[in-house]
Amino acid sequence: MNAQLETMKHAYLPHVTAADAVTWSGLVLALLGGTTDVLAGLGSRWGWWHFTVGFTILQVGAITGIAAAAVSLVGGIAIRREHHPSLTVVAAVGIVLGLVTAGIPWSWMRTAERMPNINDITTDMTNPPQFGRLMPLRQSVDAPTSYGGARVATDQRASYPDIRPIILPVTPSTAFSTALKDAKDRGWRIVDADASKGIIEAVATTFWFGFKDDVVVRIKRAPGGSRVDMRSVSRVGTGDIGTNAERIRSYLASLAKTSIVDNNYTSFASGY
16 A cells, blocks of 8 residues: 555656756745835834834845745756756746846945936026925924035936926916926925915825925926926935936926926917
8 A cells, every 4th residue: 555655656746856846946036036025115104113124125125036036047047957847947037036036125225326426306496496394394303394405406417407487488376386287296295386386395204115205396487388497306315316306307208298288288279
């Protein structure tokens, strides 16, 4: 009976080789590294740990990703020698996922090296839009409450020469309504919206780590329509990896596109 059971076990259970084990181990490591990367940021966003702890966890995830790619590569070579083509996909997924997991923090680091060490970006460096209702929130965190002056302006001009105010071909009231709607559509928390002053203050939260950045939009009448200035400032750190500049760039481009479309539609409709 025991001999029969042993024979059946060998007949129905697949033979797992060392190459198989290494290949699957690489994939498991890659999944662990990817999960670690994701939780590094989301845990900070959800308040499980401080963002500096999240950065450390992110580094652990990167190391795990490198190890996963290496183990998966070894496993992939081994299974080819043992003629196990069915596991080639497992090895390939482990390599790719491991490299992606390691590449995310590496990309951040490379970007941080290229970007200026500033996190207060504005379209008007001579007279930047000022915070009002947001000021108490900024005073409660470790962040400057005033603009950094000439040094910050010089660094911004050198790194983000395209960050400039825009002129919208609409009235200030129309520009204000469009700007407020766009801010709400982006999920920003509106702290103040004063149409009479043309001021919108809001808090933008980054998706992954949940960093809070303060935003102020200023709209004034100007030749040709309305001038829109904007300022976006981080609450922590000294750099932002280009996040604030990209926020301004994206927001103003959206306003310009929407206002031009609306203005063209109004002009067309008025002809009838």
